[in-house]
Amino acid sequence: MEANPRSTGRLPAAFLTPGSSSFTDFLAAHQPDLLPGNRQLPAQGVVEAPHGTTIVAATFPGGVVLAGDRRATMGNVIAQRDIEKVFPADEYSAVGIAGTAGLAVEMVKLFQLELEHFEKVEGAQLSLEGKANRLSTMIRSNLGMAMQGLAVVPLFAGWDVDRGKGRIFSYDVTGGRSEEYGYAATGSGSLFARGALKKLYREDLTAEQAATLVVQALYDAADDDSATGGPDLARRIYPIVTVISDEGYRRLTDADLAETVRAIHERRLQEPDGPRASLL
Amino acid sequence: MSTPFYVSPQQAMADRAEYARKGIARGRSVVVLQYNDGVIFVAENPSRALHKVSEIYDRIAFAAVGKYNEFETLRIGGVRYADLRGYTYDREDVTARGLANVYAQTLGTIFSSAGEKPYEVELIVAEVGAGPEDDQIYRLPHDGSIVDEHGSVAVGGNADQISSYLGQRHRDGMSLAEALKLAVESLARDTNGGERTLTAEQLEVAVLDRTRPQQRKFKRLLGSQLTRLLDGGEAPASGEESAGES
16 A cells, blocks of 8 residues: 555655645655656557547636537547546636547546645645646646657636636647637647637627637537537537636536537528628 | 663653643644534634644545644645545545544554654544444544544543533534534633633634535635624525535
């Protein structure tokens, strides 16, 4: 057992050493083999693994929405129809991940724990910037994997309690972090999603309108990118849409989404390309 | 060459126990009570920043009396233990029993090792279950023993008197307000049998509430919510509670 390296059964010194409030730092000191970044990589070779695809986010005056489609692909095969790629990071933030699904889920698990651990040890939450920076470090530690085609590229969104607004951070594979204003997208369908967001986004959206906006963007991404899945009306598999506001993280229920998705679908039966923006 | 004084093992242990007990008795008490929706922790603690009651994991909380730096070290060790265990296995595999065992081993080893000063702390580890019969409360005295407690328990200075007061009045199925009232009454009695008045500012109150929708059941009762509970005695409306936390 990890807490029992010697026969005494007492907590090892690493557990009782004061100092770091970071769970990853503790792991690095005590059990470095559990850290995703510390794995030995084979010198060469390519692994086929399921990849998750498109994540979109948009801010509105009272918060931010973060949404993802439900498809995971492995080469030309749809590996999973109902994968979840958007997770709560803590009470006031969420993370959506495009890239290698297995590694992404592990990274999110560690990230959630990192935030919870800090909160319990310190008795206070990290700032939103602090959370975004921790995620940066984690992506950077995955660079070796990324160079073998197992990249993880998240989108991080949260309610900034100090500034009183929703904010979005995007990342590249090297852990480079940039704040996005208004809207952002990542993953294979992100080019198409971003085009849709660009034409439809307005600054005065309500939470409901912002949710409709991100579903529209995912619809457009699925229209042109084979790796992104659109809403599956037959199986009732809808995108995951989360809203983060001063009341915290909330995931929209399937019942809420069914209405939005159905309305969008009905409109698209008349206009398959979706809402049209004016020319001038 | 001079011969060192012979001290019998009994005497050595009794001295160490005496030393630890004196340190613990200097501090104010913490009481832990079961109520119908969970477990409540009440401590007399004027500080808002230095806690005696803390969250360890989803369903597990920690309360301590004695020397702050020593129980703070143990608390952080417990958080690390729980988080590591939950990360390697699953969140459900983190239990109060496991944590109490590790604490007991740690305290016991330190207590009986001649090279180390015994910890002047007494801990409580509690876990809230699906129903009141599944709740677990463990008391861990300074020497590494474990006591499985039911209903109510007190640690710290004057703990014996408070325990017997609680033991006579605590019953199963109390509401949150009733349990809080009883806890505050027990803490307000001083050693001479006199009564003091404890206000919300002097109290640190937290609950492990099994009815909370969140995975993490630990919640501090603060400010107006605590005052309302202390004064009116009625439980806060569930709507207000969720608005404060969400």
